[in-house]
Amino acid sequence: MSNRIDARFHALRAHNRAALIPFITAGDPIPGATVALMHALVDGGADVIELGVPFSDPMADGPVIQHANERALRNKVGIADILRWVREFRERDTGTPIILMGYLNPIEIHGIERFAREAVDAGVDGVLVVDCPIEEDATLRPLREAGLQRILLTAPTTSDARLARAIEAAEGYLYYVSFAGITGAAKLSAQGIAQRVGDLRDRATVPVAVGFGIKDAASAKAVAAFADAVVIGSALVATLANAGDEEDACARARGFLAPIRAALHGSKNDV
Numbered sequence: 001m002s003n004r005i006d007a008r009f010h011a012l013r014a015h016n017r018a019a020l021i022p023f024i025t026a027g028d029p030i031p032g033a034t035v036a037l038m039h040a041l042v043d044g045g046a047d048v049i050e051l052g053v054p055f056s057d058p059m060a061d062g063p064v065i066q067h068a069n070e071r072a073l074r075n076k077v078g079i080a081d082i083l084r085w086v087r088e089f090r091e092r093d094t095g096t097p098i099i100l101m102g103y104l105n106p107i108e109i110h111g112i113e114r115f116a117r118e119a120v121d122a123g124v125d126g127v128l129v130v131d132c133p134i135e136e137d138a139t140l141r142p143l144r145e146a147g148l149q150r151i152l153l154t155a156p157t158t159s160d161a162r163l164a165r166a167i168e169a170a171e172g173y174l175y176y177v178s179f180a181g182i183t184g185a186a187k188l189s190a191q192g193i194a195q196r197v198g199d200l201r202d203r204a205t206v207p208v209a210v211g212f213g214i215k216d217a218a219s220a221k222a223v224a225a226f227a228d229a230v231v232i233g234s235a236l237v238a239t240l241a242n243a244g245d246e247e248d249a250c251a252r253a254r255g256f257l258a259p260i261r262a263a264l265h266g267s268k269n270d271v
Contacts, residue, residue, distance in 0.1 A: 027077030045261025053102030
């Protein structure tokens with residue numbers, strides 16, 4: 001396995017378990033606590049970490065993550081800080097895959113080729129760029145060429161032609177947005193998306209992760225029965241938002257993830 005993402009999903013398949021992928025916004029709620037918080041997520045059961053890159057106009061995100069972006073930006077958190085934190089995280093953890101999730105503008109400002117080199121050097125494994133569609137994949141070719149896996153989004157509204165292109169180009173895992181809308185909305189119906197995810201898994205050569213609307217152990221377990229991974233973001237970000245200090249933030253992260261990780265154990269055996 002040449003990539004941590006591939007290696008992690010390979011190991012999870014051997015244990016017949018879906019991956020738990022928490023999302024946090026880098027630098028929120030306390031910039032200096034980000035590395036400790038990432039380790040706390042792993043302690044709580046995270047298999048992969050999605051680390052949000054703060055942006056002033058996160059159009060795919062709901063109020064919870066929008067506010068997290070605003071808090072991080074007020075603290076002047078940028079790509080250089082995030083890559084430094086990933087590098088520091090790698091001093092203790094060389095196995096947990098790290099995905100940077102965000103928007104194209106901050107990467108373009110940093111310089112796409114420069115970002116690609118520095119991200120790989122820091123220990124980043126993949127990038128999910130929300131507002132760069134598959135039709136403009138050439139824009140982010142330097143990321144792939146540097147060794148970063150590009151995580152692609154699909155949704156219920158994705159056309160058949162675009163879906164076919166995404167499946168062909170997919171690396172790491174496909175991120176299936178469970179409904180048309182913004183992060184944090186409460187519309188998840190596991191039964192309603194199971195067939196769609198099943199079709200994706202039949203066609204894709206990479207695992208399929210499901211996000212948007214997963215808030216707790218029950219919803220995570222329901223999705224894990226038919227998906228390769230569950231992504232949980234807004235509910236976790238909301239739990240962390242008012243943390244008073246690093247110790248409090250880490251305790252909240254571990255406490256939030258632990259019951260979800262426990263619920264995923266053996267969930268595929270219940271299908």
